[in-house]
Amino acid sequence: MMNKEAAIRMDEQDPLKIYRDEFYVKKGQYYLDGNSLGLLSKRAEKAVLSLLDSWKEYGIDGWTKGDNPWYYLSEKLGEMCAPLIGAKAEEVILTGSTTANLHQLLATFYKPQGKRVKILADELNFPTDLYAISSHLAVHNYDASYMKLVKSEDGHLLQEEAIIEAMTEEVAMVILPGVLYRSGQVLDIEKLTKAAHERDILIGFDLCHSIGSVPHELHNSGVDFAFWCNYKHLNGGPGSVAGIFVHEKHFGTRPGLAGWFGSDKSKQFDLSIEMTPADTAGAYQIGTPHILSLAPIYGSLEMFREVGIEAIRKKSLQLTQFFMDCIDQELAPFGFTLGNPKDKTRGGHIYLVHEEAARICSALKEAGVTPDFRAPNGIRLAPVALYNSFTDVWETVQILKDIMENEIYKKFENKRGVVA
Ligand SMILES: Cc1ncc(COP(=O)(O)O)c(C=O)c1O
Ligand SMILES: Nc1ccccc1C(=O)C[C@H](N)C(=O)O
Incomplete structure (x- = not known):
């Protein structure tokens, strides 16, 4: 009762x-809307105030001085995030926005070849992912029919068997959500990844609705890449910086959208004409990190670290x-x-x-x-x-x-x- x-x-x-x-x-x-925008925590607030203090105190030297030097903050937060998704520290970087990160990952890993040209997704995914996928197909001169969309039987749930059946020889890459934004269905990432890899297909996941709510084992499952926002279950605040996971087996793959903040940190300020990308997920950063929008995530992640x-x-x-x-x-x-x-x-x-x-x-x-x-x-x-x-x-x-x-x-x- x-x-x-x-x-x-x-x-x-x-x-x-x-x-x-x-x-x-x-x-x-x-x-009850923490899956769209999580609430402000006192620790997130404190982290923002402390960041403002470091700006006040150090000016430009804040990049390398203070408790959390800004130059390393994206990597540090990646490390704090890693246990939430079963990743190694160096496989995670906080950067960009969900949609921009998907663009980066598509630009990096979508390499249509011969018959393998299509991108497999599903009709229930959040539309921004589908818009991003369509635009990359267009860059390669493929029309909308090259995005293969798995249908749902009831309009709420996806059938994993139907997804696997759609992983045919013309598919180069699969992009799926970890948790569906409307029905909240959790997809079996390990099973789908195994099926994709048995067919020589790369697979990536949008974790917006799962990170901070549902645990993942991305490294052990062999997932190729993932991306997410930090403003929902991770309570990072409106428009907070997002995240990227790239499995270490892909380290060294040249970023499709390169920028100086993707450089090896010890080389970046050589300011050489030739880029030396980082040999971690950090390579997929582009420009100067949005430090003020990273700060609250630090406070919030402290609690996730404590609780697990x-x-x-x-x-x-x-x-x-x-x-x-x-x-x-x-x-x-x-x-x-x-x-x-x-x-x-x-x-x-x-x-x-x-x-x-x-x-x-x-x-x-x-x-x-x-x-x-x-x-x-x-x-x-x-x-x-x-x-x-x-x-x-x-x-x-x-x-x-x-x-x-x-x-x-x-x-x-x-x-x-x-x-x-
Ligand atoms: C599954 C999913 N992907 C992407 C987004 C949004 O991406 P962005 O943060 O780039 O606006 C959302 C929600 O806004 C979402 O629920
Ligand atoms: N980014 C936003 C900006 C404004 C209002 C809502 C959002 C959302 O995040 C919506 C969410 N992705 C959803 O699953 O509906």
Whole structure:
């Protein structure tokens, strides 16, 4: 039986409960959008202030002086990020944005040859990835038919067998999400990588919705490359610097989009006409790092280092299980269906499908719950392990019940807002 007492009991027993106070969680509000923009933590704030101090104190010398010299910050944060995705420190660099990083990886690793020219992706991936892929095909004078899109049977989930079946002889590269942005389905990276490699195909993953929420073993799985943003589960702040993983077997591959910050650090300031790329993932940086947008990630990653991704995943699965149980018990008459997988292949969020989803989201926001709406008819709700509680989940379901029972959603137009 799900009730408020059960939620309170689970909160009391939660080993991560102390971390809620590390974040700016507004009283009386239920923030369930950490899979789109994570909340500010006090440590992230402190890291930004300390960065500003180093600028104040050192001016140009901040590149090499102070607690965290800026010249090495992207590498240092890569090292801090590595355990979250099962990578070696030198396989990870924080740089650029998700989309720009995908462009870099396509420019570096997409080398169509003979019959092997197509890029395999899926129709459920976040559109920016598909736009980036299309543009690289266009650079090589291939039209849209060279992007092979795996279809979903139900519009929510992908069938791994269908993906593998589509890995045919004309495919040069596969790009897939680690966790799907709407349904939250977790793809089996190890299995898909093995299948791609058996067919001589390179494979890369977009980890935007999985990093900081679902553990990965990228190095041991032999994944060729990956890219992600740090503003969702990693709480790096709006527009924070993103990340790249390149497996060490590819070290030495010349960057497709070269720039001086991809240089071997000891050679960079020789300012030679010939570039000497770093022999790590650092080679895929381009220009001067966005230091102010790296700073908050430092504070945030300290907490991930303390807690460990396994403990985060454990609590996240408990939160989403409790969420689904409460939905089952309390919301049965109101016509919701779950678009996320119910088993352990669910990621960090719930995806509630309803034909009135857009205006139900508006009503939730008015009542102090922050979800997000995703077209055509989904409500995403992400209870985040570091700062959400079981009570947040229970109260959200009660608010949703009230909105449905009393038809409060009918006050709003069933239309999305500007960004959600
Ligand atoms: C799966 C996925 N890829 C990429 C992006 C965005 O990329 P960028 O940070 O470059 O805007 C998002 C969300 O914005 C996303 O969910
Ligand atoms: N980058 C953004 C800028 C503005 C508003 C939302 C985003 C998102 O990240 C959306 C997210 N990728 C999603 O899965 O819908």
